[in-house]
Amino acid sequence: MKNTLRKIVFITALSSSICFAQNTSILEDFKPSTFNQPGQEYPMVNSQGYARFKIVAPAADSVRVSLGLGGKGGTKLKKADDGTWMGTTDGPMDEGFHYYNVNIDGGKFNDPNALNFYGSTRWESGIEIPAHDRDFYALKNVPHGHVQQVLFPSPSTNTSRRAFVYTPPGYEKNTKAKYPVLYLQHGWGEDETAWMNQGHANLIMDNLIAEGKIKPFIVVNTYGMTNEVKWGKMKDFSIVPFQTVLIDELIPYVDANFRTIAKQSHRAMAGLSMGGMETKTITLNKPDVFAYYGLLSGGTYAPEEIKDKSKVKMIFLSAGSKERPERILDATTKLKEGGFNAISYVSDKTGHEFLTWRRSLLAMAPLLFK
Amino acid sequence: MKNTLRKIVFITALSSSICFAQNTSILEDFKPSTFNQPGQEYPMVNSQGYARFKIVAPAADSVRVSLGLGGKGGTKLKKADDGTWMGTTDGPMDEGFHYYNVNIDGGKFNDPNALNFYGSTRWESGIEIPAHDRDFYALKNVPHGHVQQVLFPSPSTNTSRRAFVYTPPGYEKNTKAKYPVLYLQHGWGEDETAWMNQGHANLIMDNLIAEGKIKPFIVVNTYGMTNEVKWGKMKDFSIVPFQTVLIDELIPYVDANFRTIAKQSHRAMAGLSMGGMETKTITLNKPDVFAYYGLLSGGTYAPEEIKDKSKVKMIFLSAGSKERPERILDATTKLKEGGFNAISYVSDKTGHEFLTWRRSLLAMAPLLFK
Numbered sequence: 001m002k003n004t005l006r007k008i009v010f011i012t013a014l015s016s017s018i019c020f021a022q023n024t025s026i027l028e029d030f031k032p033s034t035f036n037q038p039g040q041e042y043p044m045v046n047s048q049g050y051a052r053f054k055i056v057a058p059a060a061d062s063v064r065v066s067l068g069l070g071g072k073g074g075t076k077l078k079k080a081d082d083g084t085w086m087g088t089t090d091g092p093m094d095e096g097f098h099y100y101n102v103n104i105d106g107g108k109f110n111d112p113n114a115l116n117f118y119g120s121t122r123w124e125s126g127i128e129i130p131a132h133d134r135d136f137y138a139l140k141n142v143p144h145g146h147v148q149q150v151l152f153p154s155p156s157t158n159t160s161r162r163a164f165v166y167t168p169p170g171y172e173k174n175t176k177a178k179y180p181v182l183y184l185q186h187g188w189g190e191d192e193t194a195w196m197n198q199g200h201a202n203l204i205m206d207n208l209i210a211e212g213k214i215k216p217f218i219v220v221n222t223y224g225m226t227n228e229v230k231w232g233k234m235k236d237f238s239i240v241p242f243q244t245v246l247i248d249e250l251i252p253y254v255d256a257n258f259r260t261i262a263k264q265s266h267r268a269m270a271g272l273s274m275g276g277m278e279t280k281t282i283t284l285n286k287p288d289v290f291a292y293y294g295l296l297s298g299g300t301y302a303p304e305e306i307k308d309k310s311k312v313k314m315i316f317l318s319a320g321s322k323e324r325p326e327r328i329l330d331a332t333t334k335l336k337e338g339g340f341n342a343i344s345y346v347s348d349k350t351g352h353e354f355l356t357w358r359r360s361l362l363a364m365a366p367l368l369f370k
Numbered sequence: 371m372k373n374t375l376r377k378i379v380f381i382t383a384l385s386s387s388i389c390f391a392q393n394t395s396i397l398e399d400f401k402p403s404t405f406n407q408p409g410q411e412y413p414m415v416n417s418q419g420y421a422r423f424k425i426v427a428p429a430a431d432s433v434r435v436s437l438g439l440g441g442k443g444g445t446k447l448k449k450a451d452d453g454t455w456m457g458t459t460d461g462p463m464d465e466g467f468h469y470y471n472v473n474i475d476g477g478k479f480n481d482p483n484a485l486n487f488y489g490s491t492r493w494e495s496g497i498e499i500p501a502h503d504r505d506f507y508a509l510k511n512v513p514h515g516h517v518q519q520v521l522f523p524s525p526s527t528n529t530s531r532r533a534f535v536y537t538p539p540g541y542e543k544n545t546k547a548k549y550p551v552l553y554l555q556h557g558w559g560e561d562e563t564a565w566m567n568q569g570h571a572n573l574i575m576d577n578l579i580a581e582g583k584i585k586p587f588i589v590v591n592t593y594g595m596t597n598e599v600k601w602g603k604m605k606d607f608s609i610v611p612f613q614t615v616l617i618d619e620l621i622p623y624v625d626a627n628f629r630t631i632a633k634q635s636h637r638a639m640a641g642l643s644m645g646g647m648e649t650k651t652i653t654l655n656k657p658d659v660f661a662y663y664g665l666l667s668g669g670t671y672a673p674e675e676i677k678d679k680s681k682v683k684m685i686f687l688s689a690g691s692k693e694r695p696e697r698i699l700d701a702t703t704k705l706k707e708g709g710f711n712a713i714s715y716v717s718d719k720t721g722h723e724f725l726t727w728r729r730s731l732l733a734m735a736p737l738l739f740k
Binding site for chain 1: 407408409425426427428429430431432453472474475476477478479480482485486491492493509511514516517518519520521522523529530535542543545566572597626627628
């Protein structure tokens, strides 16, 4: 997500990293990040959450990685005798997924060793600090749903637009079953690939279904057109183009091409960060389309904003513990006092990043379509 | 694909580029490459096939792009007054898709402005030189099939493996229809993403179906385990692990989870380059599994290699005109003389690159499942 927000997280995290300021405390149990490109050893992460990078650029004067707790300069790498540049973050990182990039002599590039993920309106390098609870999004030997790339007609934007549709395990065989649908949006700077790639939404769903914790449902991600506006100019963002695509084009396509329960009572919308803002606006504008609302680090509803209480089956509000979750908790209390079925979730020791949202999906999914 | 092969193409192409050696002949009608990241102006391509690059790295001493006809050094960029590095290839490139990377002070990075594609066992930058016949793989306002990411159980490799399954338009609605299947393999250095990303196989199928040129069929791509062997050590490659995955694990999964015609007579296998080698080996090893064989820049069959002629419905052999197509034509003649239904295709003015294979799919698809 946006650098400004990540910096807030880093500053909050500083106090907890002071005990690691001396290098002697770094455990030498580094392993390759799970998001490395095939066969690549670096970047590595250790059990404390430190990350270590290795970049080949023999004639460069300066190599810096954007991650690191020591300030906005990130981690400066040092040149080794073999011409490679190496360095370790000056403190442990938060658990979970982080976007990053590498500055070579003043230019911004990706780490050639890491996989790329779409964030900050570009494909950026990604690294994964193993979370203690990572089992819930692990690839396991359970039945797996399919993630379908669809190209749906969009007359309003005069093109075919892309969406990803998760169909649960058994969808192909249970040809008479019909399923509820969650429309799940990414944040600013990201696109429709985020929830399945860095979010592992398909694996979270597979595991929840395998454990019998949820009834199977369909999940749909599309591009929220969030990046048509610059960060910091959110007030210039008009919801109309995306709302038209979602309500008038994508939902009819999904209902026509998948075995959905095409009713308000079996349709949910949720989004992270700016996708939460979109979710709030669209669910309020279109109360007859969605019955379940989810804002993941994406704001709150006030009871008085919702015209017809009877149409809302559940409101889910979440945030990381490092991003002022009090406003989420306060809003939930007020919604409950107002007679709404509101539920809050706070992700422990995470900020405005994807582990917060993976966990939010884990917490929200069992509450949907009850 | 492999650099060695690309250099052959470049050398072959040199003669045709001599007339462009003087910069005065470069037309200033450059447009952004269609494979740029959202909003990026560079790299650009002009109507003659020249490519122009712009890289920001103010303090670098040397910036070079791996593409260019003038030798193995690629294109050296020059520093402009604003700190950016710019340069244009010293000749026109072949039409179609090219992998490339950017060398910054001796290190290999991707162009931050371009999308990445998996080739050479890493995610590399990609650029598209508009082909005169690009219409056949264009995104058009026609019904689009879905590309499904499946994770299929693979006991032999003790994991869930990924495949992409193209289901044709109407697959979801025509719930009684059953479809033939083409198993289509990538080349060395690539993976299961290649045919849909840089190959546009889904769009080629969509357009062929919309024009009524083929009956709809399913296309499946999975990782051929080709990169477990280093280039140049192909003799060390054992087909057994991949053959087991394909025959004993993937095909049963596809037949169980998709509405296929699960018969030899309605199953094809084809592959490009090293995927062709795999196709040849597996089709010869397993004559009861596939009835249609395709080798795309991937070798030939000799009539005496095929034990039971009656089991082979069609053999398709193709190559680019710049990669010694005579052997393809000769082999086709011999196969025909041997009583086989063999058909050859030569892609005009292309080498060992993806435009050859996009065109090969276009030529092969109408010959399948007749």
